[in-house]
Amino acid sequence: TQLLEQSPQFLSIQEGENLTVYCNSSSVFSSLQWYRQEPGEGPVLLVTVVTGGEVKKLKRLTFQFGDARKDSSLHITAAQPGDTGLYLCAGSWSFGAGTTVTVRA
């Protein structure tokens, strides 16, 4: 099993601030995916990154795949309360432990 480590585990910020979540591994992945999960629901796919060094933007969310395809980051600009949730990175059916993000109004 390829291990994905996420950091931080918890993140609490004020509305309007920026945040970054990291996903690291010692293994190379052909692709990594980011999901967001809200309480009582299943994870919902945000993005898939495939090419080393790739940067994808989804409105205020920016996803980056490391050059060596071993790590990825999720950056949220000007966070809003609606961004609150559990963010999960995944690769080859393995999931990171998740980062719980809380955005305070």
Place this chain on the structure above:
Amino acid sequence: DTAVSQTPKYLVTQMGNDKSIKCEQNLGHDTMYWYKQDSKKFLKIMFSYNNKELIINETVPNRFSPKSPDKAHLNLHINSLELGDSAVYFCASSQDFGDSHEQYFGPGTRLTVT
């Protein structure tokens, strides 16, 4: 229309009982999965079926048996339930088998064993 649906949403049962969770997807996908999410929110794959054929079978007790009657359905039967089986079980599907394929998750079934 719900893409991936699971029943029941909640399941409370006693140790030693046998129970089943049903999953259906209407996306026309070829691959379906069962995941277990523990109390710390860690999501771990249990099984995967592609075109009704078992292709991923992680280290899961033999008490867990998946069954796929057709491509759109993947059920999970659990025998002799134990306290440690308490978790949220998610069904998911993807268009095809391959680690870069997007997975669509159901709403989960919260199983509580007392």
